[in-house]
Amino acid sequence: ISTIVGYVLVLTGFVLAMAALGIDLTKVTLLAGAVGIGVGMGLQSIVNNFASGLILMLERPINVGDQIDVGGIGGEVKRIGVRSSTIRTGQGAEVIVPNADLASKQVTNWTLSDRTRRYEIDIGVEYGSDPARVLRLLEGAAAEVPEVQKKPPPRALFTGFGANSLDFRLFAWVESVDVGLQAQNGLRMAVLRTLDAAGIAIPSPKRDLPIRYAPAGTEAAAARQV
16 A cells, blocks of 8 residues: 555646646646557566566565465565565575566465465385274374364375385374474474384385296306306
């Protein structure tokens, strides 16, 4: 509101100053129209970004402090300007994004209405494990993490049969994306600790090559080569 009011005041002051100087505003309007056409043709991207900045200020699809993803870039919105906006990534870089991209492209806003977020952790356990028991253990491990919300409670699903493991996925909601990394770290540590205490192993990929048939005399030939 303050930005738009500032533009209106500057424009109004300019018009009143021209009128006080006795300049014919009709001629000024014609001149401004001609100049506007030339500027619009030569500076289309700048004008587009300026208009997009006004749209962002009026509609407010994003706000300062929001966590967003746009064009493969994710981070926190630090500033919304007239021509461009600044996004600070998790690595500490500040990315300048044209407002036209924020107004016309698909933008994922993780914190538009609230800051809660769901995280998914994939886990594989060795074949022979009881899937129902594993589900209970995963949900119990997630419930012990302080950052995980009680409502909705954590949920685990048996997602499939992998090449070396039974695959599960653990879903957990956290109160704020600000503690997302800490929550994911806590979830993985709790899952590993719980499965280890229950005697359930997380298998590593197998590199063994089983030989089901070998021609006669192969072992003897191999022994002679050694």
